[in-house]
Amino acid sequence: MTELPPSADLRTDEPHPARVYDFYLGGKDHFTVDREFGERVLGICPQLRPLARANRRFLVRSVGLLARDYGIRQFLDLGTGLPTSPNLHEVAQGIAPESRVVYVDNDPIVLVHARALLTSRPEGATDYIDADVVDIDRIIEQAARTLDFTRPIAVSALALFHFLPDPQPAELLARLCGRLAPGSFLSISHVLPALRDVAAAYQQAMGLGTLRDRDEIKALFGDFELLEPGLVAAHLWRPELDPDGEEPGDEIADLGVCGVARKPVR
Template sequence: MSDTPPSVDLRTDQPHPARVYDFYLGGKDHYGADREFGEKVLGICAPLRPLARANRRFLARSVALLARDHGIRQFLDLGTGLPTSPNLHEVAQGVAPEARVVYVDNDPIVLAHARALLTSRPEGATDYIDSDVVDIDRIMAQAARTIDFDRPVAVSALALFHFLPDPRPAELLAALRDRLAPGSFLTISHVLPALQDVAAAYQGAMGMGTLRDRDEITALFGGFEFLDPGLVDPFDWWPELDPAEQGPTGEIAGLGACGVARKPLG
């Protein structure tokens, strides 16, 4: 990995949540300040690294299931973060090469890596929108270049809402929910109050970190109907779809929750 910063000023002397997450995942797009903070956090809660990896594998399983079993061909990813293979479009287009994927983030670090996200199969399409995730009007207008919102769309918000204070996630989802076609899906992953000390570390270093319990996370899915098995730990969501997944799961039990839900057809 290289500590040579990109040409734009990405403030590599300070920890950044997307780069720290990349560090947890074993990526290469992070710098000394990110590793220092990440090591500090892992000292508080070592299972955070396997939790991050379990969250990433949940992304792959959920996208593959929606594309294969529910015929979803359009995906909108909110708060994309840094590219880490497999990216959402790689999973979706691995099942359905014609799938269309739009990534949304307003982070200059993510924008600097956007080209890596935009390598679509020729049969499908990908796009990147530089926007705050709460600006639904802007997102919908720009995503319409790639996505037909008269047809079902799978919206994902993974490891995102614990960086947004109340009531912003609920407001964002309320604005989005009414504009999605029946049969659309919502996928969320979120950390739980057991990570209070981790959230405090993030608050101290970056001024962010909002914990919600399972009832509060469930409420974010209001107006959608859960697919089985409901809101569960990341490794409990259709683990049979990922037979290659290895490593202990008990160490991350109760640290995070995830679920997929559908907007009713009627």
């Protein structure tokens, strides 16, 4: 595990969502408490592991599509989590080396790993903002050091908003999307009410877990226009873009959805 500064409070006596997610993905940057909680939750719903992996492949496909087909060169990733290769900037800069990427998270271990691992190609840039995603005004201010808000930006909020109670997601998105230029994009993935027992476990352990149905998730996109195929399970979102990817079957179809939408160009 990457060396941590003495002042970092990692809260190793309680599970943390980013570290538990790392466990689901088969990573190594988590603690015993995270692994024990993750194993308990997988006992409730073993499909969480393929769901997490499908969500990661959705990130790779969606970022690749936006960089390649829509010419997006600026990316803002909310709730980054622990680095898992390929990371967003690796996908974007693999297509367009000049791409600029800003990561946002507020977990100390994520911060340390981001500083150590999320390094840009010389032609582009990456930055990391240590902030709670609900502090969106601060995020916009600091992201402007790297990103030009007068030009399109692709915002990712993957496996994030089900950790926030209403009305926080809608409020922060309204403020953020109002600052984005026409032609910008918003990507969201979110679990569905079928995971109510999992949400209850997270709520008990971390005080986190807010379930929303498809209509409520779709409403988070506001007036952005969903790209085809709309709001679907992660493994069903443009699978032809990743023909070699090992995607799960329909066992995760009712557990979560994702989508990418574009801010209208008037």
